[in-house]
Amino acid sequence: MLTEHTIEIRVRYCETDAMGFLHHGNFANYYEMGRTELLRAQGGNYREIEESGLFLVVVRLDCRFHSPAKYDDLLALTTRVDRVTPVKIEHAYELRRDGLLLASAKSTLACVDREGRIQRVPESLGTPPRKSSE
Amino acid sequence: MLTEHTIEIRVRYCETDAMGFLHHGNFANYYEMGRTELLRAQGGNYREIEESGLFLVVVRLDCRFHSPAKYDDLLALTTRVDRVTPVKIEHAYELRRDGLLLASAKSTLACVDREGRIQRVPESLGTPPRKSSE
Amino acid sequence: MLTEHTIEIRVRYCETDAMGFLHHGNFANYYEMGRTELLRAQGGNYREIEESGLFLVVVRLDCRFHSPAKYDDLLALTTRVDRVTPVKIEHAYELRRDGLLLASAKSTLACVDREGRIQRVPESLGTPPRKSSE
Amino acid sequence: MLTEHTIEIRVRYCETDAMGFLHHGNFANYYEMGRTELLRAQGGNYREIEESGLFLVVVRLDCRFHSPAKYDDLLALTTRVDRVTPVKIEHAYELRRDGLLLASAKSTLACVDREGRIQRVPESLGTPPRKSSE
Numbered sequence: 131m132l133t134e135h136t137i138e139i140r141v142r143y144c145e146t147d148a149m150g151f152l153h154h155g156n157f158a159n160y161y162e163m164g165r166t167e168l169l170r171a172q173g174g175n176y177r178e179i180e181e182s183g184l185f186l187v188v189v190r191l192d193c194r195f196h197s198p199a200k201y202d203d204l205l206a207l208t209t210r211v212d213r214v215t216p217v218k219i220e221h222a223y224e225l226r227r228d229g230l231l232l233a234s235a236k237s238t239l240a241c242v243d244r245e246g247r248i249q250r251v252p253e254s255l256g257t258p259p260r261k262s263s264e
Numbered sequence: 265m266l267t268e269h270t271i272e273i274r275v276r277y278c279e280t281d282a283m284g285f286l287h288h289g290n291f292a293n294y295y296e297m298g299r300t301e302l303l304r305a306q307g308g309n310y311r312e313i314e315e316s317g318l319f320l321v322v323v324r325l326d327c328r329f330h331s332p333a334k335y336d337d338l339l340a341l342t343t344r345v346d347r348v349t350p351v352k353i354e355h356a357y358e359l360r361r362d363g364l365l366l367a368s369a370k371s372t373l374a375c376v377d378r379e380g381r382i383q384r385v386p387e388s389l390g391t392p393p394r395k396s397s398e
Numbered sequence: 399m400l401t402e403h404t405i406e407i408r409v410r411y412c413e414t415d416a417m418g419f420l421h422h423g424n425f426a427n428y429y430e431m432g433r434t435e436l437l438r439a440q441g442g443n444y445r446e447i448e449e450s451g452l453f454l455v456v457v458r459l460d461c462r463f464h465s466p467a468k469y470d471d472l473l474a475l476t477t478r479v480d481r482v483t484p485v486k487i488e489h490a491y492e493l494r495r496d497g498l499l500l501a502s503a504k505s506t507l508a509c510v511d512r513e514g515r516i517q518r519v520p521e522s523l524g525t526p527p528r529k530s531s532e
Numbered sequence: 533m534l535t536e537h538t539i540e541i542r543v544r545y546c547e548t549d550a551m552g553f554l555h556h557g558n559f560a561n562y563y564e565m566g567r568t569e570l571l572r573a574q575g576g577n578y579r580e581i582e583e584s585g586l587f588l589v590v591v592r593l594d595c596r597f598h599s600p601a602k603y604d605d606l607l608a609l610t611t612r613v614d615r616v617t618p619v620k621i622e623h624a625y626e627l628r629r630d631g632l633l634l635a636s637a638k639s640t641l642a643c644v645d646r647e648g649r650i651q652r653v654p655e656s657l658g659t660p661p662r663k664s665s666e
Contacts, residue, residue, distance in 0.1 A: 143282065143434065148277065148334070154593065155560035155564070158557035163410055177469055189597065190599055192592075196561070222614065289430070294422040310545075314417075323463050325463075327459045412555050
């Protein structure tokens, strides 16, 4: 299964701040778009997962900001599945402009039902990548 | 019934844009806060209205922008019920800083159920103000 | 000169609200994207206009909301220059999903310098379309 | 000097998502508000710092999400200065509703000038708290 996917994101004017840069609060939204499109590239669809009664909730998001982006910059976001356990998915993200790394992040998602109870991660969301260290 | 209410809003950094001003896309959110707090001041609660299965949806929002606001400005937003019909509520808004009018707007809300079908506006949301022209 | 342009926009999860729909506050941001891309399609670039010291500020935005959009919907936004005067540009917008009109809007932009003083609209932003009524 | 401050934040409708909860992307904005108000409570003013040509940029933000918040929830955000070095400030955040911890985070800010060059943290932003381990 595909475990890495890159999308292009054009920085919107409304996402900039008075410093003249892409505001740091918007990166979480970009990473969420990265997950949506990685899943679509894998043949899945997050909307259908929600319609089936399962929800992926972010339980941790650790962001590092290396260099600023500006309005109208065309960015490349790479989203990678790092690890899947029965109840969690870990992703890693790299956001670049012309190859220059602007930001990186790691997130942990849990799978819950409509009442917020922990559920097994559905198989369509990926099986753990085999690692020599495991 | 109270038909006008004023709240204070502090401009957040994330709401500014590269021009250095409060981005025009955020005014709709301020007006929504104005409606929430006007309803609370009237003794109502919009969350409870939604929990009862009724939703107020914006069908028109006409905004005029007169003068810019900056990060950390303390603004005064006055929200007024202009007109209530069996199926619509019209509000008017004025956003000021130290008395100076920065923006004004008018909105029309419709009342729908969970399936989006038009419903009567609940009485708790106000009866039409009597006007000589009616 | 090209006076109409259509772009695709995918509704982001962060743009939805508790009602389950694209929140009405985000439409202003979509219309701004429409203007950015219409200008690019015309061979212009709004970032360069700002770098030259001119800014286009929204002085009026009149939005009508006809039907809701949901997370992951793929929308088509058509942006059209309606009228250009020496100091103002008027645009019209139509947002559709599979041909169904979800929202429409009209905006008026003024051209100002860094100090907010009204400036002539630069020629690169279009000359007034000839109308028989003028 | 005061190193901890608590503010109240009312969850806005526009900040919720289709899951019915406060979207995780908004927490960064809340933490930024916490820093603005902690600085004001200390007698400082972040807008004046920027006007003097210094900017505090977020270089890391590590967020943990424990329990969801809903529209209209009244939350208490506690912001604490954890550590100040000559070039960095570390903050810790706890977001609660009626005492229940909903989210916590840590951030690292760097001080830069208009060109993005690292600057010494101004004294008005706090001297390092004395710790026995130092």
